[in-house]
Each structure stands twice: as structure tokens, then as C-alpha cells.
Amino acid sequence: MCQPYASDPAHLRGRLHPEQESGFRSPYQRDRDRIIHCNAFRRLKHKTQVFVEHEGDYYRTRLTHSIEVAQVARTIARALGLNSDLTEAVALAHDLGHTPFGHTGEDALQACMEPWGGFDHNAQAIRIVTRLETQYVAFDGLNLTWDCLEGIAKHNGPVTGPVPAALATYNAQHDLELHTHASAEAQVAALSDDIAYTNHDLLDGLRAGLFAEQDLTALPVLGPAFAEVDRLHPGAERIRRRHEALRRVFGVMVGDLIETSRERIATIAPGSVQDIREAGMPAILFSDRMWSELRQIRAFLFERMYRAPSVMAKRVEAERIIRDLFPLYLSRPDLLPGRWQPRIALASDAQLARIVADYIAGMTDRYAIRAHHDHFPGTLETL
Incomplete structure (x- = not known):
């Protein structure tokens, strides 16, 4: 049963374009389904998480990552008495705005777009679901509920300081209350992202050989997990031992988030979802100890995985692809597909950018690589 501070589809804050709601799906289920069926969601299958998409069949892509985030988020939402449908919708949509090549592509595109308002993947997700998807005859975008849009826009917290241009444009016509925290459902989606990745x-770093199991046993959470597996299953086969230990790490992180969030919610004593938004503090969080341990694990991943020489070599070329293609298309917009041309014909310089x-x-990764090979043949070494 949902708690009084959970988002309630019976008290929906509406859609930008009014619609008759479904008789057999809640509005949040409808949001989730529209996200799953949109073009941008399918493209995540071929977008980098850490490794460039074609490097191996078993590494995570943005799509498999998003599915795993949604699974974790549903579990936590149900344990906390939240609306799991809204949580799932936000989790599935949270990376829709990512570029090819992950954060490397985003950083490169941000640099290219700096004179024209910059680029931010969360703001781009809003742009996708409110404008760029063109499957419906009655409106641009997916016409998601206000509650879902709010969660996508500010699941990482209130948007303070300069608002990314793509987000500011939409917010001017449909106020998402960027200065407040998001619903507890969106906050769950954000921290489920941290747990999942x-x-x-x-696991992907182990599979790639960037580090070994013995390197992980010195880390908090991981060391005790491997020790427990060795105690309960001495002599377990290496791959099974690895998965069994990481399964326990997952459980420890999820359990900590649930228990700490219950304590915080009790402190806030919210009577409605709006109380969550206006609490002035996050309602969903890890304990101080877990947060400290997570930072140690991330520092290890940063050094041994994200900045590994083999990964960095790919990142250098990925950045070059974006930095080469952007000025080319800016000077030769006729190279864009025909369906883009009507927008280009009426665009100012900033709009064209x-x-x-x-x-x-x-x-996708492969499409960007192919486009670069077509326009700049023979200039890449490894992609």
C-alpha cells in the first residue's frame, strides 16, 4: 500500500496537452510505456556505458543500464511505500538524453555548444520527451505527466544556478518547480542509478581484465562480501564466486538506502508528496557510512577503470568524432537527413547549433563512427 507522501495518479498534476486517460493503465504506467516504445529508448541499446558499444557483447550499454536501474528502483520504491510505476518511468527515462560515447561525448558536445547555451544530458532528455520524439499527431514529444517530467528534470536534486538552455526553454511554458526537490519516487530513481552503475x-571491469577479484577485497563492502562467500562456499568456481559476492554488495547498498530513507522520512514526517518536495533536504539517501564507502569504491573505479589507458585511448577518439562532426554539420547543414531540413530552413544561428x-x-556509437569514417576517412586508429 502506498504511503500518503507517495505520488498518486488520482491527484495528477496533468499533461501539457490534455488527454483522456486510459481505462486500464494508470497515467504513470502510460508514461512508462511511452518511454519504452520511443525511438530514443531503443537507441540506448547502441550507446556507451563505459565501453564503446561494439567492444563486447556482455558489457553494459545505456539500455541495459537503464533496465537495471529500473529494477533496483522498483524494489526500493515498493519497500518504502512509493508509487513504483512512476519510479520505473523516471528510471527508464533518466539517460534518454545521453550522447554517443557516454560522458565523453557529452563533455565534447558541451564544449561545442558553449556559445549557444551548452549541452546537458538531463536537459536533453526533457527535450527528447517534450519535442524531438514525433510519433503522435496531436503533439510533439511523448506528452508525459508533469510528475514524470519533474522527475526526469530534477531527480538529482533541485536545479540551482544557471539552468541548462534546453531545460529553461521547456520550463518557461510548463513550470516544473526546478527550485524544489523532486518526488521521493524520482529521488529513488537517482540513487538506484548510483547502486546499479x-x-x-x-563486474564489467572484472570481465575486461582491468582489475581482479583480489584488488576488490581491500575495498569496503566488497571485502566483507567476498569473505562471506568464501566462508559459506569455500572453493567456489571463480565466476560464481565473483557474482555471488557482487550480489551481496547489491543487497547491502539497497538495504542501507531503504533503512536510512525510512529514518529520514520519519524525521520529515511528510503528509503529502508536496511535503517531500518542500522539505529542504533529500528524503531518499544513504547512511553517512555507506556514502563514504561508496566514494572509496568510486575512487577505485575512476583510477582503475574510467581512466585506464585502454579506455582513455577510446575516449580520445570518441571526443574527436564529436568535435569533428559538430563544426562540419554546422557549416554544412545540408548533410543532415531530409526530415531535418524544414527545421533548418527557418533556424537562426543559435537554433541551427x-x-x-x-x-x-x-x-548511436556505431552511427557516429560511421559518419566520421564517411566524412573524415582514415583519421581514426581504434574505433
């Missing part, structure tokens, strides 16, 4: 990056950013951000 920490665990699956450890945003269109080019939309086009590049929507590329």
Missing part, C-alpha cells in the same frame, strides 16, 4: 561497472546538437546527441 557501481555494481555493474565492477541546437538542431545539430540534437542530431549528434541522438546518434
